[in-house]
Amino acid sequence: MFKVKVIDLPVFHNxxxxxxxxxxxxxxxxxxxxxxxxxxxxxxxxxxxxxxITLRKALEDAEIDIPDGASRDSLIQLLIDNNLPI
Structure with a gap:
């Protein structure tokens, strides 16, 4: 997706x-x-x-081991690595 600015003429979108x-x-x-x-x-x-907390719950529900002190970014990476949806 892009955030854009209309240059000149009016535009209809959605x-x-x-x-x-x-x-x-x-x-x-x-x-x-x-x-x-x-x-x-x-x-x-x-x-x-x-x-x-939602990320942790998704990983726990999928029985994925969560390292102690895992950051939010680490939790996201675990979800991506294991192809888990939110």
Whole structure:
């Protein structure tokens, strides 16, 4: 996904009208440089906003050993390595 700014002409996207200088998020492949200025690429992160306790519970439910003192990032990596959904 991309966060973009409308350059000049109004744009309709997902049923909403965006005027010049308005910002919106669009999917990859829709970033037309004559219509939009790309402000940033947004990384799709399924773990954004998921609490550490939820990550631990998912690992425990899957009977994955959790190292003592494992950080949130370590827990996420364990979930990824074991192909576990949240």
């Amino acid at each position: 049923g909403k009208r965006y005027l010049k200088d308005d910002t919106l998020e669009i999917d990859k492949g829709h970033e037309n440089p004559s219509i939009f200025e790309v402000l940033e690429e947004i990384e799709d992160n399924p773990f954004k906003g998921v609490k550490e």
